[in-house]
Amino acid sequence: MRPILLSGHERALTQVKFSKEGDFIFSVSKDHNVCAWYSANGERFGMYKGHQGALWSVDVDPTTTFLATGGADNTMRLWEVKTGKQLKQWEFPTSIRRVEFSEDGKLLLGVTEKRTGQLSNIYVYDIAQDVNAEQSDEPTLRIVVDELPRVTVAGFSYLNRYIITGHENGCVAQWDAKTGEMIADEYPHEDGASVTDLQWSADRTYFITSSKDKTAKLQDARTLKVLHTYVADTPLNSAAITPEPTNYVILGGGQAAMDVTTTSARQGKFEARFYHKIFEEEVGRVRGHFGPLNYVAVSPDGKCYCSGGEDGYVRVHHFDPPYFDFKYEVEREMQGHMNRRMEQEL
Amino acid sequence: MAANVQNTPGRTDWAEDDEPDLATALPPPQITKNKDGTETVVTVFINEEGKRVKRTQRIRRTVVKKKENPRVAERRAWPKMGPEAGKPVGPRPDTTTLGENIIFRPQMGFKSGQVQEKAPDEERKAELQKKMQIKCRICQGDHFTTKCPFKDTMAPEGEAAGAPSDLDDRMGGDTGGAGGGGGGVGGSYVPPHLRKGAAGSGERMGGGKFERDDLATLRVTNVSEFAEEQDLREIFERWGRVTRVFLAKDRETGRAKGFAFVSYADRSDAARACEKVDGYGFGHLILKVEFAKKAT
Known part of the structure; x- marks a missing residue:
């Protein structure tokens, strides 16, 4: 496969996201800009300008109508994807670390950073499903996180039932998305190793968290039980789950930029790592970035993935047939078994 | 022509008339259908250097049907915005480039540092080497003729028929008929150029190499x-x-x-x-x- 290199940013990428159909890629970086790209050929659709600080997070709603961004200028903004018009701007006392739409696109979540005198807050807003409608100023839910350390990542589970948060000390907590009460907290990652990313499976019943402790964990959204553990040899910044029918997880990471001295690209481990989702075994790597991978995202149709790096590039990879054909022996046997049963029933 | 001059009053010299017209008049592209379903298009045009160029193209038209989500199709038609507004369709070289090819195939028991990619050149070479069959002309073994253990005792195949009699003649029965093959094996000394394997090698000096x-x-x-x-x-x-x-x-x-x-x-x-x-x-x-x- 020949990766497509997108060089629309001047500084490190912080997050990249696919639209639901996988045709658009949205990227945010520390250079205050948001870019939209067509994933098929890497053509830039446009930019969303207005932020005054580094951007930390971006998300797009399931209809690819609204785009939400948040960053270090203490604002969260809502944009119209098609025209690039800013529809709404919410201001906060501290910077926004994470934004995410719910599965149905009707709720938007923003996480504020903990700083002197300010606790981490999770704000949830109702989004009016009309481009021309006035969006509400007041959040429908505000969770003040006082018992746990700083929130780094957060997201809505299936049916907007829970909000799952990842914390600076490796903790993963579950909150009721209606009342804002904390239901449970687990410590899947090493104490003190920050949770760096949280991404959902296609049906949002389980998720994967990556951490600086060099592991990624697949967890159940209802029980927070750790289903699988993927061990890497470098601190991880991001982890993604590929959709059916492939069974992979993609991990991205690498030595932090500040720790890199004169290491070669190979030693820095700036590669996307592919693990088998069930067998937890590494099956391959894709190299290319000159710096750590800050985010990896998989297209919801499973046909391509992209990674945003500290080097300022987004690399879009469209998978080749071997990626789809690869199966373990047991998987093949199971497939054969199922086929035979189908025939018998017919 | 007179009418022509009158119609274009800007022209002063009649000698200029028609000539530029002749030079710029380009025949329309000719399209002929071939039997095998292809089309031949002959176009005459003027290139950057101002020269008339005739270009013949053979084209095969194929219809590729692709299903697309209507919403995706709609979004694909959206006009670009922001700094990209008004720019033509297609990736711009300043923001979008193609990286070098990466061979990625998942494999069981992957270990980092393992060479997963091989340069295509090397693969081709290895393949060629596999294909290349080395065959000894003397004993048909899989080594070069010069490395053959029998090179002093046997003639290359094909010359075997002529060589022994030739040799016998030259040797004049110096060695017995039975020992004729034994240049180095037994009997008296036989100079290399008279040995069987070297029969006639002198004449082929130039050609032998190739x-x-x-x-x-x-x-x-x-x-x-x-x-x-x-x-x-x-x-x-x-x-x-x-x-x-x-x-x-x-x-x-x-x-x-x-x-x-x-x-x-x-x-x-x-x-x-x-x-x-x-x-x-x-x-x-x-x-x-x-x-x-x-x-x-």
Whole structure:
């Protein structure tokens, strides 16, 4: 496969996201800009300008109508994807670390950073499903996180039932998305190793968290039980789950930029790592970035993935047939078994 | 023509009339349908240097049907916005580039540092080496003829019939008929050039060196005397890997004598090239290509 290199940013990428159909890629970086790209050929659709600080997070709603961004200028903004018009701007006392739409696109979540005198807050807003409608100023839910350390990542589970948060000390907590009460907290990652990313499976019943402790964990959204553990040899910044029918997880990471001295690209481990989702075994790597991978995202149709790096590039990879054909022996046997049963029933 | 002059009062000199028109008048592209479903398009146009160029293209039209989500199709038609507004459709080279090819195939028991990618060149070479069969001309073993353990005792195949009698004649029965094959085995000393394996080797000094790739060597004749080896290489490289191009040149003038030899790594490539290039117009002459005959 020949990766497509997108060089629309001047500084490190912080997050990249696919639209639901996988045709658009949205990227945010520390250079205050948001870019939209067509994933098929890497053509830039446009930019969303207005932020005054580094951007930390971006998300797009399931209809690819609204785009939400948040960053270090203490604002969260809502944009119209098609025209690039800013529809709404919410201001906060501290910077926004994470934004995410719910599965149905009707709720938007923003996480504020903990700083002197300010606790981490999770704000949830109702989004009016009309481009021309006035969006509400007041959040429908505000969770003040006082018992746990700083929130780094957060997201809505299936049916907007829970909000799952990842914390600076490796903790993963579950909150009721209606009342804002904390239901449970687990410590899947090493104490003190920050949770760096949280991404959902296609049906949002389980998720994967990556951490600086060099592991990624697949967890159940209802029980927070750790289903699988993927061990890497470098601190991880991001982890993604590929959709059916492939069974992979993609991990991205690498030595932090500040720790890199004169290491070669190979030693820095700036590669996307592919693990088998069930067998937890590494099956391959894709190299290319000159710096750590800050985010990896998989297209919801499973046909391509992209990674945003500290080097300022987004690399879009469209998978080749071997990626789809690869199966373990047991998987093949199971497939054969199922086929035979189908025939018998017919 | 008089009317023409009157209609264009800006013109003063009648000599200018019509000439530029003649030069710029380009015939419309001619499209002819071929039997095999392709189309031949002949276009005449003027290139950047202002020269008239005739271009003949053979085109095959294929219809590729693709299903697309209507929402995706709609979004694809959206006008670009922001700094991209008004720019033509398609990726811009300043923001979008293609990276080098990455071979990614998942495998069980992957270990980092393991060489997963091999340069395509190397793969090809390895393949070629596998294909290349080394065969000894003396004993048919898989080694070079010069390395053959029997090279002093046996003649190469094909010469075996002629050699013994030849040798016997020359030796004049010095050694017994039975010991005729035993150059180094028994009996008195036999000089190397009289031994069986070396029979007649003196005559073949020049040819012997290239004999091994005779199979894939083409003889090209009717080559223009201004041709260079590089030109020939360019022509012949289209059909496969060329290992050697030899263009006979006059020692004094440095011009080509009119014939050349081209060796391929693979005989099938050579056969294809022979078929295709024979009759190809190069310079002002038509090339004649045939398989080189054994040098004798």
